[in-house]
Structure formats: structure tokens, C-alpha cells
Amino acid sequence: MTYKHRIDGRGFDETRPIEAKVGIIKRADGSAMFKIGNTWAYAAVYGPRNLHPKFLQDPQRGILRCNYNMMPFSSSGERVRPGGSRRSKEISLVTGKALLPVLNLEEFPNSVVDVFIELPQTEAGSRCAGICAASMALADAGLNMKDLVSAVSVGRVADKLLVDLDY
Amino acid sequence: MSEIMVKEKDISVPGEVLAVGMDILPGTGTYRNGEKIVANRLGLASIDGRTIKLIPLSGRYIPKTGDTVICKVIDVSFSGWRLDTNSAYSAMLSMKDATSEFIQRGANLTQFYDLGDYIVCKIVNVTSQKLIDVTMKGPGLRKLKGGRIIEVDSNKVPRIIGKMGSMVIMIKDATKCNIVVGQNGLIWIEGEPMNELLAIQTIRKIEKESHMSGLTDKIKEYLEKNTKTLGQN
Numbered sequence: 001m002t003y004k005h006r007i008d009g010r011g012f013d014e015t016r017p018i019e020a021k022v023g024i025i026k027r028a029d030g031s032a033m034f035k036i037g038n039t040w041a042y043a044a045v046y047g048p049r050n051l052h053p054k055f056l057q058d059p060q061r062g063i064l065r066c067n068y069n070m071m072p073f074s075s076s077g078e079r080v081r082p083g084g085s086r087r088s089k090e091i092s093l094v095t096g097k098a099l100l101p102v103l104n105l106e107e108f109p110n111s112v113v114d115v116f117i118e119l120p121q122t123e124a125g126s127r128c129a130g131i132c133a134a135s136m137a138l139a140d141a142g143l144n145m146k147d148l149v150s151a152v153s154v155g156r157v158a159d160k161l162l163v164d165l166d167y
Numbered sequence: 168m169s170e171i172m173v174k175e176k177d178i179s180v181p182g183e184v185l186a187v188g189m190d191i192l193p194g195t196g197t198y199r200n201g202e203k204i205v206a207n208r209l210g211l212a213s214i215d216g217r218t219i220k221l222i223p224l225s226g227r228y229i230p231k232t233g234d235t236v237i238c239k240v241i242d243v244s245f246s247g248w249r250l251d252t253n254s255a256y257s258a259m260l261s262m263k264d265a266t267s268e269f270i271q272r273g274a275n276l277t278q279f280y281d282l283g284d285y286i287v288c289k290i291v292n293v294t295s296q297k298l299i300d301v302t303m304k305g306p307g308l309r310k311l312k313g314g315r316i317i318e319v320d321s322n323k324v325p326r327i328i329g330k331m332g333s334m335v336i337m338i339k340d341a342t343k344c345n346i347v348v349g350q351n352g353l354i355w356i357e358g359e360p361m362n363e364l365l366a367i368q369t370i371r372k373i374e375k376e377s378h379m380s381g382l383t384d385k386i387k388e389y390l391e392k393n394t395k396t397l398g399q400n
Contacts, residue, residue: 029227048227048255059296062255102181104207107229109296111255139181139209142226142322146198146207147182 006162015152015164020132022140030141034133037166038123043133044116045141048105051112062108066096066115068130074122091127098131098151104144113143124166125153175214176378178224179206185219194220211378224378228254228321228351230293235308237316237349238301240284243276250288250301253318253351258299260288265303285311285355287347311347314357317367319374321352326377327370334373334383341390342366365393 005011016037025031028044035041051057068091070080095117105113115137117130128151135149155165169188173179183206185197193204197219206212210221230236230252238250238258247261262270266279280286287308288301302308319327328335328348339346344358344366356366369390376382 030225050255050257108255111297140225142209142223144196144208145181146205148180 003160008166012160013163016166020136022136028137028141030137030139030143032133032136032140034129034136036125036129036132036164038121039126039129040119040121041126041129041133042118042120043130043137044118045113045134045137045143046116047113047141048108048111048143049114051110056112057110059109060106062105062111062113064096064100064103064105064113064115066092066099066117066134068092068095068117068119068127070119070122070126074119091130094127095131095134098149099134099138102135102145102147102149103138104146107144113138113141125164127151128153128164171214171219173212173214173219175212177212178209179212179221180209181206185212190217192218194218196221196223223322225320226322228252230254230256230258230290230297230299230351232290232293234290234350235287236290236301236351237285237287237311237347237353237355238351240280240282240286243280243282248276248280250286252299253321253349253353256297256299258288258290258301260286260301260303264291264301267304280310285316285353287311287349287355307347311355314345314355315363317354317356317370319352319354319370321350323374323377324348324350324352326382327354327373329383334386337383337387337390338366338369341394342369365390368393 019035022032024033025044028046030045032043048062068088072080072082074080115134117134119126131149131151138145139148152163153165155162169190171186173185184203185206186204187202191204193199196208196210197204198207204219206221208221210223213220213222236252238252240248241251242249247259250258250260252258288303289305289308290299291302292300335346335348342358342362342365344356344362347355356363
């Protein structure tokens with residue numbers, strides 16, 4: 001490939017500008033905001049709290065529930081249909097799988113930790129932004145975790161690997 | 168060859184390396200990974216001789232044996248009461264632990280504690296599955312009548328109580344309110360309406376500035392200033 005940098009001037013291994021904050025949703029037990037370029041993710045954590053229905057409870061450890069949601073106006077102007085979709089369901093699951101290995105939920109049997117990720121505006125890499133926000137929010141909620149999780153998208157164009165793809 | 172990477176009262180995040188070396192011991196909120204001692208949660212570092220621990224800054228209340236808590240009655244069953252402890256788990260108050268009075272078989276238990284009542288009780292046992300037993304037998308354990316309940320971060324409760332209860336006694340004296348602080352972050356306040364409000368504002372101030380040193384003097388000043396204006400109105 002003959003290009004030396006990308007359209008917006010970034011090098012191949014550069015991310016878009018990042019801004020991150022915690023404790024922005026006061027009523028939640030933990031919350032965080034993660035902005036990468038024009039992708040904004042807000043995460044709120046509630047719990048550990050009582051889990052119902054009871055058959056979902058695990059007597060060995062607490063469970064983690066993630067919910068990823070793009071707001072209707074978050075896309076390029078096309079209205080995102082509100083509510084869950086196949087896509088959001090899968091991303092919620094992927095987010096949970098990314099976060100679970102660092103969390104130590106053995107202390108909270110039969111309980112649940114809820115993570116809600118909302119995206120008011122998206123350009124690209126929304127699941128990565130969501131995972132970063134969620135991991136900060138979990139730390140802010142005072143949960144026992146081995147490490148923080150961060151995520152970034154990587155793609156290949158011709159023979160070059162590009163970090164943090166966007167449109 | 169050991170080295171401590173943090174200073175006293177530094178904020179640490181999960182995964183942060185606090186120290187390197189086998190002769191330093193991991194305290195609460197930290198774990199050992201090979202040579203390193205790593206933070207397990209968000210907190211303020213505290214170095215005590217050779218151990219490093221983290222003082223938690225946030226998080227829900229976790230029930231512990233011996234805690235005095237304020238609970239709400241959420242269910243009345245045949246043999247006792249189920250209580251909301253402001254944590255992920257509910258507690259059970261059995262008839263035997265509730266009162267020394269004789270309760271006849273099949274008696275209506277709501278005449279002792281009804282749904283929605285708040286009570287001060289003490290946790291006697293927490294099992295591995297987080298089943299909680301509480302008792303009402305002990306000094307100061309009672310049903311709370313009147314007043315109001317506010318919720319604070321349970322990690323800030325030690326600061327609200329102060330050393331040997333100095334802080335809460337100061338608020339009580341200044342506002343002439345009855346105050347009960349539960350370890351689970353619920354606080355009951357009863358007094359004159361304006362005094363109640365001042366007490367609540369003071370507690371919120373403590374909660375917000377809990378990390379500062381010299382807090383007791385600051386709160387004392389705040390209370391003196393505000394009790395004067397109360398007198399004028």
C-alpha cells in the first residue's frame with residue numbers, strides 16, 4: 001500500500017481522540033462515559049442486587065447482565081429502530097464475555113450486576129467504546145476485579161493493519 | 168529489592184501495580200501476581216508497615232456479622248419477618264430474636280412489626296450463601312417511629328460516625344435531633360423540621376468531603392454557622 005496515513009491524518013496505529021470520565025450518572029452505583037471520536041458510550045452499573053426470576057440465580061457466583069443499546073438518533077441520520085435487535089443482542093453478549101473474566105463475582109452468590117450501555121452518537125467501533133465504558137463503570141461501582149478491560153477495533157486494508165477503523 | 172509504587176492516600180484503579188517484591192504483603196482490596204501486588208478494586212492506598220491495602224471509595228453494602236443496620240420490613244411470614252437490608256440480600260428476623268414477649272401460636276405478627284416499618288437490628292450471622300439472621304436483642308435495637316430515613320454511601324458511614332462517634336454526637340448536639348446511623352448506609356433522623364434539614368445537609372456535606380483531613384473542625388464550623396441562622400428565623 002502506498003498510503004502513509006489515513007484520510008483524517010491519523011497514522012495506521014493511531015486511535016481517534018479519546019475522552020473518558022467516571023461517576024457521571026449519580027443514581028447508579030457506578031457509571032462512566034467513553035468518547036472515541038464521534039462515538040460516545042455511556043455505561044451505568046447497578047448492583048450487586050437481588051435477582052429475579054429466581055431460576056436465573058446461580059448459588060456459586062453472581063451473574064453479569066449486559067445491555068447494549070444504540071439510541072434512535074445515534075446513527076448517521078437514519079433512525080435506528082428502538083428496542084433490541086439481533087445485532088444488539090449479540091453485542092450485549094460479547095460485552096459480557098469480555099468483562100466476565102476480570103470480575104470476581106464469587107462474593108455475591110444469587111445476585112446480579114446489571115450493566116447498561118447507551119450510545120447517544122455512533123460513528124464506528126461502538127462495541128469497543130461500550131466495553132471501555134462498561135469496564136470503567138464496573139470499577140467505579142467498587143466491584144472486585146483483577147484488571148480493567150479496554151477494547152479497540154483492528155482491520156486490514158491491503159497488507160496494512162489499521163487500528164480503530166472509522167468511516 | 169522491594170519497591171512500593173504508590174504513596175499513602177493515592178487513588179488506585181483495578182489492575183494497577185502497587186508494589187513489587189515478595190517481602191510486601193497484599194492486604195484487603197489487593198492480590199499478588201508473582202512478584203507484584205496489584206489493586207483489586209477502586210480505592211485509596213494505605214500502607215501499614217509491610218502490608219498494602221485499599222480503602223474502598225464506592226460499592227454497595229456487603230452484610231457482615233456484628234453490623235448494626237437499619238432495615239425495612241418487606242414481608243411477614245409465619246415464623247418471623249423478612250427485611251430489606253439495602254444490599255443484594257434480604258435478612259430474616261425470627262420470632263425468637265424479635266422480642267422477649269410471649270407470642271401466641273398463630274398470632275398476628277404485624278402488631279409487632281408491620282410491612283414498611285423501619286427497624287434497627289444487629290446482624291448475628293451471615294452464611295456463605297448470604298442468608299442473613301438479625302436480632303433485636305441488644306441496646307438501642309428498636310422499631311423506628313416517625314422521623315425520616317436518608318440513604319448514604321455505606322463506605323462513608325465510618326466518617327459520618329467519626330472516631331468514637333464524635334461526628335454524629337456533634338450533629339446530634341447542634342441540631343437537637345435523634346439520629347441513628349445504620350452500617351448499611353441508611354440513616355434515621357428525627358427532630359424539628361428545620362433541624363432535620365440541617366442534619367441532612369450536614370451529612371450530605373460529610374459524604375461529599377469524606378476524603379479530606381480535618382473534616383471534624385470543618386463540620387463544627389459549618390454547624391455553628393448554620394445553627395445561628397436557624398435561631399434567627
